[in-house]
Amino acid sequence: MTAPLTLTIENAIATITYNRPEKLNAMTPEMAQLMWDAVHRINASDEARAVILTGTGKAFCAGSDISDLDRYATPWDFRNRPEYCDALRALLKPSVAAINGYAMGGGLEMALSCDIRIASDKALLAAPEIKLGWIGGGGMTALLAHSIGPSNAAMMVMTGDPVDAAKALQWGLVSEVTAPGALLERAHAIAATIASRAPIAAETARLNLQAAYNMPLEKAVAYERDLQAICFATADAAEGRAAFAQKRAPVFKRR
Incomplete structure (x- = not known):
């Protein structure tokens, strides 16, 4: 069975890849633990000097797998679950999010938790939790407000509607937009510069x-x-x- 999250370290660059394309790389509790394991390994490695995060298929990450959320016995159990966004913020090494497609909910929060964000021109970014009756809990509001200002953050959080890559670039949500085929090459170029x-x-x-x-x-x-x-x-x-x-x-x- 293919691992739903993989880590490679090569030429001083660690690459974390979300690899559950049939579910738009939606995160499960097991994947959250894999994220923590990957972060601990990267932090302990002198070889890894920069980190790239990306996804397979047409999504960066669609956030938490909604079908898994009912497994928590109480809201307090849900509140205290291992948080994959917390794992990213525990990284010691500089990180680049290569947003290849949908970055929704927790997927957007993970991108926001990275130091640098670049996107494919096919990317869509959204904070859609309000459409399901809740709000983000991995830093969504604070990180968005820091990145794009309170009014634009309110637009995303209160409507739940996506913004495309061009709008994300205009707002400062991402630093660059590339053609889909050039995204990883550009992410590696940025990471290689940092690693040097x-x-x-x-x-x-x-x-x-x-x-x-x-x-x-x-x-x-x-x-x-x-x-x-x-x-x-x-x-x-x-x-x-x-x-x-x-x-x-x-x-x-x-x-």
């Missing part, structure tokens, strides 16, 4: 961006300066300075 940079600095930049959302400006600048000092003390920073002086490419070792 000093790994500790890249991971620190991710941490700093996340913190900046939650801090007043003065505290955010002070925190950034602290993180800069930590990076400056690494062997990779010394290597970067030496390579610059010697006019050669640096060799970073995540040290």
Whole structure:
């Protein structure tokens, strides 16, 4: 049986692929556990320096499999389930969402939990939970409001209607739109560029961006300066300075 979620690590890039195309890559509790397992493996790996998330077939991910939601005995059990979006936010390495098709509900939340989002021009993105009687619970409202502003976030969350790739680009929900056949190539190019940079600095930049959302400006600048000092003390920073002086490419070792 084909695994519904796969992880590969090659050339410093980890690729998580949702692989349940017959169900539009809808997530099950078992897939959520596989996501946590993949994140733990990536975080522990010095080889993996950047992460790509994508899906097979015509969907990135359609969110949680609705047919699985009745398995929870109580709403409290549902509230405390292993959350696949939490897994993504636990990643230490920079991440790129390659949105190849439908990104709905929890699928959109997973894309929003990535650092960079690019989309196929066939992609559709939506927060459709309101059509079924609830709202998103994996960070939908906060992440959308940060990404596209409160009015556009309200439009998506309160109507549940999808936006196409062109609108997503206009709103800043994604950074780039490509032809479907070029999407993974472009995602790998972005991830390869990130993977070529000093790994500790890249991971620190991710941490700093996340913190900046939650801090007043003065505290955010002070925190950034602290993180800069930590990076400056690494062997990779010394290597970067030496390579610059010697006019050669640096060799970073995540040290």
